[in-house]
Amino acid sequence: MLAISVMNGLVIGVIYALAALGVSLVVGIMNVINFAHGELYILAGYFSFLFASTLGMPFAPAMGLAVALVFLFGLLIERLLIRPTYGNDMYSLILTFILSIVLQNAFLLIFGPYPNKPPLWVRGASEIFGLFSYGNQRLAALVSGAALIALVFLVLQKTWFGRIIRATSQDRAMAEWNGVNTTRLNMLSFGLGCALAAAAGVILSPVFPVTPTAGVPIALTAFVVVVLGGMGSMWGCVVGGLLLGLVENLGAAFISSGYKNVFGFLILILVLLVRPSGLFGRAKL
Amino acid sequence: MTTSVKWIWPAVLVGMCLLPLGVGIYPQHVLIVSLFYVMMAASWNLLAGYTGQVSFGHAAMAGIGAYTSGILAAKAGLNPWIGIAAGTLFAALLGLGLGALCLKMGGIYLSLTTLAFSQILHIIIVNEYEVTRGTMGLQVPGLIPEYSKLAYYYILLAATVLVLFILYRMIHSNLGLNFRAVQNDETAARAVGVRVLHLRVLAFTAASAMAGFAGGLYGHYLLLVTPEIPSLDLQFYVLAMTVIGGMGSFVGPILGAFAINILAEKIRDYGEYHVLVFGLVALATARFAPEGLIGVWRSLRRRPAR
Numbered sequence: 001m002l003a004i005s006v007m008n009g010l011v012i013g014v015i016y017a018l019a020a021l022g023v024s025l026v027v028g029i030m031n032v033i034n035f036a037h038g039e040l041y042i043l044a045g046y047f048s049f050l051f052a053s054t055l056g057m058p059f060a061p062a063m064g065l066a067v068a069l070v071f072l073f074g075l076l077i078e079r080l081l082i083r084p085t086y087g088n089d090m091y092s093l094i095l096t097f098i099l100s101i102v103l104q105n106a107f108l109l110i111f112g113p114y115p116n117k118p119p120l121w122v123r124g125a126s127e128i129f130g131l132f133s134y135g136n137q138r139l140a141a142l143v144s145g146a147a148l149i150a151l152v153f154l155v156l157q158k159t160w161f162g163r164i165i166r167a168t169s170q171d172r173a174m175a176e177w178n179g180v181n182t183t184r185l186n187m188l189s190f191g192l193g194c195a196l197a198a199a200a201g202v203i204l205s206p207v208f209p210v211t212p213t214a215g216v217p218i219a220l221t222a223f224v225v226v227v228l229g230g231m232g233s234m235w236g237c238v239v240g241g242l243l244l245g246l247v248e249n250l251g252a253a254f255i256s257s258g259y260k261n262v263f264g265f266l267i268l269i270l271v272l273l274v275r276p277s278g279l280f281g282r283a284k285l
Numbered sequence: 286m287t288t289s290v291k292w293i294w295p296a297v298l299v300g301m302c303l304l305p306l307g308v309g310i311y312p313q314h315v316l317i318v319s320l321f322y323v324m325m326a327a328s329w330n331l332l333a334g335y336t337g338q339v340s341f342g343h344a345a346m347a348g349i350g351a352y353t354s355g356i357l358a359a360k361a362g363l364n365p366w367i368g369i370a371a372g373t374l375f376a377a378l379l380g381l382g383l384g385a386l387c388l389k390m391g392g393i394y395l396s397l398t399t400l401a402f403s404q405i406l407h408i409i410i411v412n413e414y415e416v417t418r419g420t421m422g423l424q425v426p427g428l429i430p431e432y433s434k435l436a437y438y439y440i441l442l443a444a445t446v447l448v449l450f451i452l453y454r455m456i457h458s459n460l461g462l463n464f465r466a467v468q469n470d471e472t473a474a475r476a477v478g479v480r481v482l483h484l485r486v487l488a489f490t491a492a493s494a495m496a497g498f499a500g501g502l503y504g505h506y507l508l509l510v511t512p513e514i515p516s517l518d519l520q521f522y523v524l525a526m527t528v529i530g531g532m533g534s535f536v537g538p539i540l541g542a543f544a545i546n547i548l549a550e551k552i553r554d555y556g557e558y559h560v561l562v563f564g565l566v567a568l569a570t571a572r573f574a575p576e577g578l579i580g581v582w583r584s585l586r587r588r589p590a591r
Contacts, residue, residue, distance in 0.1 A: 027393075035396075080572070081572060090333065091571060091575060093339045095571050097521070098521070098525065101560065102568060105560045105564060220401055223401070224401065227397060256412075258412040259408065261404065261405070261408055264401075265402070272394070273386065
């Protein structure tokens with residue numbers, strides 16, 4: 001029981017971390033929270049379902065295509081909705097909230113309220129350290145999620161593009177004086193943030209099927225992770241995501257499964273009370 | 286302009302009193318629901334329009350009012366009017382707590398925390414079905430011994446006038462001046478001695494109390510309190526009404542609430558498209574006419590004079 005809960009916590013924790021990285025990237029650079037983050041996660045799930053199950057594509061290109069489309073959609077959202085609100089954070093909150101409701105209702109109209117599930121990548125189960133058997137699909141989700149997070153960190157730490165992102169999130173004006181085209185960077189990082197939500201969506205949707213409103217708890221948890229880790233902190237996302245995944249699953253197993261999502265909220269309140277800047281946050285945003 | 290303002294409010298009030306007479310039960314119901322939305326949108330506007338705080342927990346506060354009063358009346362047999370007062374107070378206390386907790390960290394934190402709060406409330410209501418009857422809904426007694434749409438209409442009208450009066454006095458006082466100062470330039474306001482944090486928490490507490498009050502009345506009108514009241518859909522409605530009507534103007538949300546609630550009933554005849562339609566309209570309004578219909582009207586009036 002304990003071992004399985006820990007395992008489940010790690011799988012979902014990696015996905016939380018991935019989704020939170022997307023939120024954190026956008027907050028760090030643009031100081032904008034995208035309340036439609038969860039709906040983009042769901043959109044990618046629907047796309048990969050559409051390409052793989054309905055059109056019969058193999059799962060890998062279907063997933064790649066789904067993430068690419070959501071990336072383009074993210075660029076479009078930034079250009080059409082977010083860019084005119086620069087300097088007025090309130091309107092970006094309102095606009096993305098409305099967008100999330102619009103997308104939920106569009107999903108409901110197009111796909112119906114039923115859960116949709118893209119095909120599994122792998123079948124069967126494996127023995128873990130001889131302790132318990134665990135679904136191969138979940139293991140694959142864990143490994144691919146962790147690999148993607150590693151890739152994000154590699155890009156951020158080792159490439160020129162990563163250096164631009166880190167510079168801009170540390171000091172926007174200074175980055176501009178050094179020649180960074182911050183308008184272009186905003187658009188690109190917003191798209192990438194959406195793509196990270198999409199990646200989380202395509203990885204997890206074979207395990208947890210997508211419904212029009214299933215993105216809400218995922219996005220909410222990602223937001224809590226971002227606050228817990230510290231707004232704009234990338235390491236905070238990874239540590240916070242894993243922590244929240246573990247707390248939720250252990251809480252569900254040993255306290256109450258109906259209140260799984262409440263534990264995240266309790267953590268949020270605790271963080272705001274004790275250390276509002278989060279685990280790895282800068283004191284002032 | 287100033288001379289016409291003097292008689293326009295009494296005239297509107299007389300008109301509102303005469304409006305439900307001679308129409309059927311169903312239009313009366315639509316009007317009552319509209320009054321609930323007027324209270325919700327006008328008090329949400331105090332936050333978003335006047336103090337620059339985007340709360341996603343306003344519907345949740347209405348739910349707090351409705352469930353507090355409903356549970357007290359249905360389980361403890363308390364008089365619904367006392368229940369509504371208790372619900373209003375409870376919503377105010379929660380608003381005070383949430384506001385004090387996250388407002389010192391800035392606007393984004395309030396949005397995140399209120400969104401989380403509304404989700405958690407939803408989960409608690411669904412899980413504690415022994416107390417709340419979950420998604421089935423809690424049957425609650427009415428406010429008056431004999432059910433009559435007309436009587437409920439006048440009760441909600443009186444409540445709406447009360448809420449709007451308090452809001453009007455708040456906005457057109459020194460307090461309102463401080464609200465505007467904070468929204469225009471927080472640093473400058475702080476520099477001339479405005480206590481920004483106190484002001485924000487005060488506005489959030491007052492708006493939460495109003496939402497709790499409106500929710501309590503609404504629950505006792507419907508006679509059934511369901512998780513539909515503290516839902517994100519209702520929150521979206523309130524937000525869309527305010528944004529489309531005109532955020533930051535006193536009249537905008539009132540007109541927006543009436544217009545959208547009545548239009549929603551019309552669109553509903555063609556299927557469940559109304560949320561999608563209003564979402565797209567609200568998206569376009571927030572993007573292209575951030576001051577809403579009132580703002581469009583004002584700029585049209587101003588243009589010929591220039």
